[in-house]
Structure formats: C-alpha cells, structure tokens
Amino acid sequence: MPEAPTGRRPLAPGAGIDAHRHDTHQIVYACRGVLSATTDAGTWVAPANRAIWIPAGTVHEHRAHGDTDLRLVGLTGNPLGLRRPAVLAVGPLLRELIIAYTSDGLHGAERARLLGVLLDQLRHAPEQPLHLPTARDPRLAAACAVLHRDPADGSTLTRLAARVGTSDRTLARLCRSELGMSFPQWRTQLRLHRALLLLADGVPVTVVAHRCGWASASAFIDVFGRAFGYTPGRAFTM
Numbered sequence: 001m002p003e004a005p006t007g008r009r010p011l012a013p014g015a016g017i018d019a020h021r022h023d024t025h026q027i028v029y030a031c032r033g034v035l036s037a038t039t040d041a042g043t044w045v046a047p048a049n050r051a052i053w054i055p056a057g058t059v060h061e062h063r064a065h066g067d068t069d070l071r072l073v074g075l076t077g078n079p080l081g082l083r084r085p086a087v088l089a090v091g092p093l094l095r096e097l098i099i100a101y102t103s104d105g106l107h108g109a110e111r112a113r114l115l116g117v118l119l120d121q122l123r124h125a126p127e128q129p130l131h132l133p134t135a136r137d138p139r140l141a142a143a144c145a146v147l148h149r150d151p152a153d154g155s156t157l158t159r160l161a162a163r164v165g166t167s168d169r170t171l172a173r174l175c176r177s178e179l180g181m182s183f184p185q186w187r188t189q190l191r192l193h194r195a196l197l198l199l200a201d202g203v204p205v206t207v208v209a210h211r212c213g214w215a216s217a218s219a220f221i222d223v224f225g226r227a228f229g230y231t232p233g234r235a236f237t238m
Helices: 092-101 108-123 138-149 157-164 168-179 183-200 205-211 217-228
Strands: 007-011 016-020 025-039 042-046 050-054 060-075 086-089 131-133
Touching: 007 016, 025 092, 025 183, 042 050, 042 086, 042 183, 060 092, 060 183, 092 108, 131 183, 138 157, 138 168, 138 183, 157 168, 168 183, 183 205, 183 217, 205 217
Parallel strands: none
Antiparallel strands: 007 060, 016 060, 025 042, 025 050, 025 060, 042 131, 050 086
16 A cells, blocks of 8 residues: 655545555645545545544545645654544644645755644544444435435434334434434434535525525524534635
C-alpha cells in the first residue's frame, strides 16, 4: 500500500476518488464544499467545519458535493489513537493550520514546526457523531434502503417492518446491535447527511427541509444548527 499523500486536490461537484487504502493515516478536509468518505462500515460526511480521520489500511472512497477544495494530510503516527474512521470538529486555528500545511512553499524545519502545532490541535479536536453506519442484516438493510430512496418518508418502525417482512421489535434490536443507535437517531443522521449534500448543490433551505422530511424550515434549521454549530443558510458562505 502507498503512503497517504499530503497536499491539495480540488474536486468538481460530483467528482470522486475511487476505493483505495494507505499504509499510513490521513486527515481529509474540505475547506470548501462537502466531502463524503465511504467504507464497508458506512459513510462519513464533513462540511467545512469538520474533517474526516481515515486510519491506515482502511479501504475508502470519496465523493465531492459542491465545488470542493480538498486538503489531505498524511500521518505516519496516530495522534488520536483511533482505529476506525471518525469525523472531527475543525476550529478556526486547526482549519488554517491544515490549509497552510497542505499549501506549497513549506520546507524543512518550518514544515516540521507547523506539523507539530497541527498535531497538538488535532489531539484536542472533539469527535462528532456524523457517521451513517451501514446495515448488514438484509431485513434492516431493506428498511434503511426505503429511507435512503426517500428521506422524507415518515413511516413508523412498525410500518417499515411490515414492508420488509419482519417485526418492529426485530428492527429495533438490529438498529441497536448493527447501527449503534435507535431507529429515530439513524433516520435523523440520514436526513442531516442528505441535507448537507443538497445544500452543497445549491438547493434552497426550504426545499431541503421538505425533501429531507422536516415539517417546516424552522424545525430543520434548529436540528441542523444543533448538529453543525451554524445555520444551513451559512453552510457554504463561511
């Protein structure tokens, strides 16, 4: 496996990087646009105040949503101690450190000093619950597929269970064991992920709220703000 690269890679809307892996760790950050990382365990989505941690050996692929300025930081060490992908909060200082470190013109001792500060900031970056795990049981996978096709589908767990030929108790148990969260939590994660992608494509906030299943734009704005720390109207003007 090659080492994870460091540098800048602009991506057009809808462009991607096919499935691959590295023998070193990597921080993946879109300082403009939205980036998703997908493995066999699920999908992680990160706007401009989040970064994605990709541990060494993880087979993953990327997709850009909106005009995306991708920054890649390859790391030989594991400053986070994480052996699984994760989404991390990126504050103003960490953002500028990543941008500077992945830009041209840094060499030698200056580059090493900048990396040291970047790693210090990275160790204190809190992990964010923005993982959309993938179901493996065919019954749960079928129920999840219904909502992937239409996040605005308001079916109860009982109704979904009937559609896929099982019971609501079975689906609830599978959600906990396979997804690590309740069904309502997973549905909210799915809707937030889809909302980020639609916003990156320039879809108006009110339309996004409707397509993703919120009863009103104000309800969507409230949930989005609590999840990401800013309103959807500011998502791509930061």
